Amino acid sequence: MKVAKFGGSSLASAEQVQKVVDIIQADPQRRFVVVSAPGKRHADDTKVTDLLLATCEGLAASKDVRPLLTEIYARYAAIAAPFQVAPELLAEIQSALQQFLTLSPNDDPHFHDKILASGEDNNARLIAGILQASGLAARYLNPEELGILVTDEPQNARILPASYTKINAWAETEEILVIPGFFGYTEDGEICTFSRGGSDISGALVAAGVNATLYENFTDVDGIFSAHPGYVHHPEPIKELTYREMRELSYAGFTVLHDEALMPSYRAKIPVVIKNTNNPTHPGTMITNQRNNLTQPVVGVASDEGFCMIYIRKYLMNREVGFTLRVLEIFKEFDLNYEHMPSGIDDISIIMRANQLNPVLEEELLRKIAYEIDPDELRMTHDLSMVVVVGEGMRQRVGITADSTAALARKNINLEMINQGSSEVSIMFGIHKEQEKAAVRTLYYTFFD
Amino acid sequence: MKVAKFGGSSLASAEQVQKVVDIIQADPQRRFVVVSAPGKRHADDTKVTDLLLATCEGLAASKDVRPLLTEIYARYAAIAAPFQVAPELLAEIQSALQQFLTLSPNDDPHFHDKILASGEDNNARLIAGILQASGLAARYLNPEELGILVTDEPQNARILPASYTKINAWAETEEILVIPGFFGYTEDGEICTFSRGGSDISGALVAAGVNATLYENFTDVDGIFSAHPGYVHHPEPIKELTYREMRELSYAGFTVLHDEALMPSYRAKIPVVIKNTNNPTHPGTMITNQRNNLTQPVVGVASDEGFCMIYIRKYLMNREVGFTLRVLEIFKEFDLNYEHMPSGIDDISIIMRANQLNPVLEEELLRKIAYEIDPDELRMTHDLSMVVVVGEGMRQRVGITADSTAALARKNINLEMINQGSSEVSIMFGIHKEQEKAAVRTLYYTFFD
Numbered sequence: 025m026k027v028a029k030f031g032g033s034s035l036a037s038a039e040q041v042q043k044v045v046d047i048i049q050a051d052p053q054r055r056f057v058v059v060s061a062p063g064k065r066h067a068d069d070t071k072v073t074d075l076l077l078a079t080c081e082g083l084a085a086s087k088d089v090r091p092l093l094t095e096i097y098a099r100y101a102a103i104a105a106p107f108q109v110a111p112e113l114l115a116e117i118q119s120a121l122q123q124f125l126t127l128s129p130n131d132d133p134h135f136h137d138k139i140l141a142s143g144e145d146n147n148a149r150l151i152a153g154i155l156q157a158s159g160l161a162a163r164y165l166n167p168e169e170l171g172i173l174v175t176d177e178p179q180n181a182r183i184l185p186a187s188y189t190k191i192n193a194w195a196e197t198e199e200i201l202v203i204p205g206f207f208g209y210t211e212d213g214e215i216c217t218f219s220r221g222g223s224d225i226s227g228a229l230v231a232a233g234v235n236a237t238l239y240e241n242f243t244d245v246d247g248i249f250s251a252h253p254g255y256v257h258h259p260e261p262i263k264e265l266t267y268r269e270m271r272e273l274s275y276a277g278f279t280v281l282h283d284e285a286l287m288p289s290y291r292a293k294i295p296v297v298i299k300n301t302n303n304p305t306h307p308g309t310m311i312t313n314q315r316n317n318l319t320q321p322v323v324g325v326a327s328d329e330g331f332c333m334i335y336i337r338k339y340l341m342n343r344e345v346g347f348t349l350r351v352l353e354i355f356k357e358f359d360l361n362y363e364h365m366p367s368g369i370d371d372i373s374i375i376m377r378a379n380q381l382n383p384v385l386e387e388e389l390l391r392k393i394a395y396e397i398d399p400d401e402l403r404m405t406h407d408l409s410m411v412v413v414v415g416e417g418m419r420q421r422v423g424i425t426a427d428s429t430a431a432l433a434r435k436n437i438n439l440e441m442i443n444q445g446s447s448e449v450s451i452m453f454g455i456h457k458e459q460e461k462a463a464v465r466t467l468y469y470t471f472f473d
Numbered sequence: 474m475k476v477a478k479f480g481g482s483s484l485a486s487a488e489q490v491q492k493v494v495d496i497i498q499a500d501p502q503r504r505f506v507v508v509s510a511p512g513k514r515h516a517d518d519t520k521v522t523d524l525l526l527a528t529c530e531g532l533a534a535s536k537d538v539r540p541l542l543t544e545i546y547a548r549y550a551a552i553a554a555p556f557q558v559a560p561e562l563l564a565e566i567q568s569a570l571q572q573f574l575t576l577s578p579n580d581d582p583h584f585h586d587k588i589l590a591s592g593e594d595n596n597a598r599l600i601a602g603i604l605q606a607s608g609l610a611a612r613y614l615n616p617e618e619l620g621i622l623v624t625d626e627p628q629n630a631r632i633l634p635a636s637y638t639k640i641n642a643w644a645e646t647e648e649i650l651v652i653p654g655f656f657g658y659t660e661d662g663e664i665c666t667f668s669r670g671g672s673d674i675s676g677a678l679v680a681a682g683v684n685a686t687l688y689e690n691f692t693d694v695d696g697i698f699s700a701h702p703g704y705v706h707h708p709e710p711i712k713e714l715t716y717r718e719m720r721e722l723s724y725a726g727f728t729v730l731h732d733e734a735l736m737p738s739y740r741a742k743i744p745v746v747i748k749n750t751n752n753p754t755h756p757g758t759m760i761t762n763q764r765n766n767l768t769q770p771v772v773g774v775a776s777d778e779g780f781c782m783i784y785i786r787k788y789l790m791n792r793e794v795g796f797t798l799r800v801l802e803i804f805k806e807f808d809l810n811y812e813h814m815p816s817g818i819d820d821i822s823i824i825m826r827a828n829q830l831n832p833v834l835e836e837e838l839l840r841k842i843a844y845e846i847d848p849d850e851l852r853m854t855h856d857l858s859m860v861v862v863v864g865e866g867m868r869q870r871v872g873i874t875a876d877s878t879a880a881l882a883r884k885n886i887n888l889e890m891i892n893q894g895s896s897e898v899s900i901m902f903g904i905h906k907e908q909e910k911a912a913v914r915t916l917y918y919t920f921f922d
Contacts, residue, residue: 268819271788275818290788339720339739348814349801356798364816365797366892368899369724370717425891426875426882433875442874442900443815444891450817451891 025195027056027236029205029227032063032071033244034301035147038106044151045158047242047304048200055197056234057162058205058227059151061143062099072099072143080139084129093121100150109153117146133178137207137217140179144204144223152202162200170194170201172208172229174216181208181216183229183288191233203230224285232292239289241281242301247309248278250324251468255461260472264310265323272414272450273326286311321417321424322471327464329457331363331408332378333440336393337371337401347397348372354392358385363410364443364452371401373441375454378406408440409460411453413467418449425451431470437463474644476505476685478654478676481512481520482693483750484596487555493600494607496691496753497649504646505683506611507654507676508600510592511548521548521592529588533578542570549599558602566595582627586656586666589628593653593672601651611649619643619650621657621678623665630657630665632678632737640682652679673734681741688738690730691750696758697727699773700917704910709921713759714772721863721899722775735760770866770873771920776913778906780812780857781827782889785842786820786850796846797821803841807834812859813892813901820850822890824903827855857889858909860902862916867898874900880919886912 030044048054061072075096082089100117120142129135148164155162171190174181187208194201205223210216218225224241231239248270251259265273267290274281281298289296290313299308336351348365351374355362364375381389386404394402418424425444428451432439441454455463479493497503510521524545531538549566569591578584597613604611620639623630636657643650654672659665667674673690680688697719700708714722716739723730730747738745739762748757785800797814800823804811813824830838835853843851867873874893877900881888890903904912 267788268786272818284789287789337717339716340733340736348811349798349805352798352801362797365814367813368892368901369721371898422885422887423882425888426878429875429878433872436871438871439874439893442891442893443817444888449820452817 025055025234025236026051026053026238026240027058027227027231027234028054028240028242029058029223030060030242030301031223031244032060032073034063034242035059035061035103035151036063036065036069038103040301041103041151041154042106043301043304044242045155045160047301048155048162049158049160050304053237054240055200056230056236057151057155057200057202058223058230059144059148059202060205060223061147062103072096072147073140075099076140076143079124080129080136083124083127083135083139089124093124097121100146104150104154107154108157109150110156113149113153116149120146134214134216137178137215141204141207141215141217144206148202148204155200155202160200161198162202165194165201165203167203167207167226168209168213170203170230171233172226174208174210174218176210176212176214176216179217180219181210183208183225184211187229188233191230192235195234222285224281225288228286228289228294228296231294231296232288235292236294239294239296241296241298242304243298244300244302245298246300246303246306247298248273248324250322250472251464252278252327255327255464256468259468262309262323263307264312264315264317266312266315266416266449268449269315269323269414269416270311272412273324275326275328275412278324278326315416318417320415322413322415324414325411325464325467325471326414327409327411327460329407329409329460330378331375331410331454332381333405333408333454334374334376334390334393335371335401335403335405336374336397336399338397338399339370350396351393354389354396358389358392360389364441366441366443375408375410375441378408405440407457408454409457409463411455411460411463411467412450413453413471414450416449418451427470428453428467431466432463435459435462435466437466474504474683474685475500475502475687475689476507476676476680476683477503477689477691478507478672479509479691479750480672480693481509481522483512483691484508484510484552484600485512485514485518487552489750490552490600490603491555492750492753493691494604494609496750497604497611498607498609499753502686503689504649505679505685506600506604506649506651507672507679508593508597508651509654509672510596511552521545521596522589524548525589525592528573529578529585532573532576532584532588538573542573546570549595553599553603556603557606558599559605562598562602565598569595583663583665586627586664590653590656590664590666593655597651597653604649604651609649610647611651614643614650614652616652616656616675617658617662619652619679620682621675623657623659623667625659625661625663625665628666629668630659632657632674633660636678637682640679641684644683671734673730674737677734677736677738677743677745680743680745681737684741685743688743688745690745690747691753692747693749693751694747695749695752695755696747697722697773699771699921700913701727701776704776704913705917708917711758711772712756713761713764713766715761715764715865717898718764718772718863718865719760721861722773724775724777724861727773727775764865767866769864771862771864773863774860774913774916774920775863776858776860776909778856778858778909779827780824780859780903781830782854782857782903783823783825783839783842784820784850784852784854785823785846785848787846787848788819799845800842803838803845807838807841809838813890815890815892824857824859824890827857854889856906857903858906858912860904860909860912860916861899862902862920863899865898867900876919877902877916880915881912884908884911884915886915
């Protein structure tokens with residue numbers, strides 16, 4: 025049996041929801057339906073989740089949020105309009121929204137969670153009603169009843185392992201169960217949400233819990249492209265990729281799925297397919313633990329900007345035991361994460377996300393390193409981008425690195441750093457921001473033309 | 474003024490010492506002469522230092538070492554024979570050697586140091602005598618009188634900073650001072666040697682102390698070659714290279730100079746020249762802080778075997794703050810040094826010298842990592858070699874990496890790792906041992922033909 029998760033744009037309007045109904049109807053294996061809150065209907069529209077966020081802020085500032093609640097209700101009512109849903113359903117949603125006015129923003133640690141989770145919760149109730157009205161044996165299932173148990177960390181909940189066994193008890197359901205994504209319940213019965221975008225986590229969790237044959241993640245794109253469509257004209261879609269490849273791609277700018285969302289399905293070895301609600305016959309992109317088709321060694325070229333690099337050189341550095349340890353301890357002390365740490369004989373480069381620093385902190389950090397390490401050379405390079413060539417098949421191909429560096433050299437793109445570990449699922453190039461687009465383009469045309 | 478250091482092979486026989494005398498005579502700037510102990514005269518010969526080592530072992534085992542002492546004395550006597558040295562000089566050496574019989578191997582912490590240092594000390598006395606006999610104003614100068622002050626760490630002494638000022642007082646000498654290399658004196662007046670091969674340290678220290686214009690290091694080769702002559706037929710000699718380049722080359726198998734020997738001259742910015750006692754008109758290889766001639770971006774290709782690599786992969790690893798810190802702490806706990814640590818998104822490779830491990834320790838280490846890190850994948854790759862392409866000019870050249878990887882790909886040499894930090898004095902390739910020679914050869918012919 026399959027778990028189908030539908031994103032906000034797939035549920036933004038009655039027209040979109042009709043497509044979702046058709047998709048669910050088309051395959052009786054689709055027993056678990058996980059839904060997001062209604063998303064944008066057009067570019068200038070506001071997501072229900074953002075309306076709810078404004079409601080939180082309004083309540084916290086003691087403003088009148090009733091116009092917002094009316095706007096939110098109108099979104100659900102508009103979706104329900106063409107369907108013959110039970111009239112008490114909309115009244116239930118209306119009354120759930122009115123409950124917000126009784127919450128105390130300052131005393132309730134789950135204030136935000138309760139309000140934000142309602143976006144998905146009300147939508148799940150509505151979609152279940154619509155499926156029933158369409159003649160399907162469907163019903164709404166609350167995450168607490170299903171068994172999604174989470175840690176009590178407001179707006180940043182983590183799954184408790186007990187969830188898997190609890191969810192597994194539902195595996196043999198005869199009905200279609202419609203489950204709101206994005207939140208679970210603490211052991212004390214409080215609502216707690218995952219970090220934002222976390223409906224993907226709910227879907228992956230349910231798929232793992234019921235041991236689904238497939239986790240279908242419905243979005244508004246035909247799958248994952250082998251390069252950013254803003255950088256490359258009509259990039260090829262990826263048919264199949266592994267979790268590892270997906271991670272490498274999503275690290276560097278590919279944002280189809282929430283970054284940590286696939287952890288539960290990865291651990292349970294459940295294949296995931298990214299599909300398009302607006303084009304459901306397209307095969308989409310399949311994500312698996314192991315990829316069989318290795319004729320194409322490179323699956324994608326990704327990139328991300330916003331990195332910086334600290335370079336430390338000291339004569340005979342590699343004779344000093346614990347040298348790197350000391351550098352990392354300084355990073356820990358400053359609460360900074362680093363991304364990569366390529367090293368020469370007497371030098372080391374520490375690459376990090378630049379958004380962790382500001383000019384004052386940067387100076388303090390460099391001063392601390394200068395004091396503790398006493399290097400011969402210490403400098404900071406700003407405005408770095410990471411460009412990553414990803415593919416499981418690379419390990420067996422001698423020429424991928426050669427082809428990549430030759431392509432970059434032809435375009436006169438200087439390499440600040442190359443990082444190729446033993447995994448060879450990726451090669452990473454550190455280059456200057458201005459050359460990022462050109463680098464992605466030349467690498468893409470090296471492997472995809 | 475110049476400091477000239479002569480290695481063991483330059484002082485192995487009377488014939489060789491005549492060349493040394495000629496060299497010193499040829500340039501009145503050569504005021505400070507630092508000498509090693511007599512080395513091998515032919516491939517099957519034994520160095521005086523090794524005879525002294527045998528003497529130590531003999532005394533410690535209460536064996537009769539008098540035949541060894543006779544053999545050692547005979548080496549000095551043979552060198553002295555053609556020169557008209559003062560007869561009391563050889564008697565002095567004889568009596569110094571006899572002193573060993575009065576030492577107590579078990580109670581004296583400087584027992585080894587005293588015996589081993591005598592190789593250089595007696596040779597300095599002898600060479601001073603030979604220079605005098607050749608009509609030069611030369612004299613032996615004891616390291617204590619000169620001011621070489623060291624820490625009290627038997628057989629592993631480090632220079633005390635006070636040495637530099639003390640040595641500097643001799644800068645204006647009118648005489649040629651002949652100084653034994655390899656040892657200094659503690660503040661309590663005890664002899665302590667540097668780690669083996671440390672005569673190069675003495676030379677660099679004297680050069681820094683007297684602020685020499687040049688430190689000449691006389692060996693039995695015309696300088697440093699751009700690749701290992703055992704791997705490449707007639708490799709080009711390097712005319713000029715920087716300390717940084719030297720370090721990168723010596724890290725990976727270039728062993729003309731003792732690894733840490735150049736630290737004092739590096740800090741004092743004294744240029745060093747590697748010259749050949751047997752071919753003194755050859756310009757040799759000059760080592761400087763900065764290289765002006767950058768038309769040739771690559772100065773050499775070096776390699777070394779005996780590395781291994783631990784590969785750790787864990788899904789979402791780079792989200793765990795302090796992950797690498799934990800790995801490094803395990804390494805510290807096991808007292809293991811690592812060399813490099815390239816990383817992907819969710820994986821890291823730790824490259825280390827394999828001689829630090831044995832099968833039992835390796836299993837313990839892997840078990841500890843498995844327990845503490847709980848990785849998705851953990852494996853060890855043995856028999857790795859590091860091949861390094863070195864050159865200060867590389868930073869400005871886009872194509873070096875491309876040319877290197879293309880050359881390796883053409884020879885079907887698979888890359889286990891690439892490490893290129895921001896320094897770009899070197900690019901390092903991790904490859905399988907069996908392909909090391911082929912890799913060095915193809916890289917050499919890429920940049921030197």
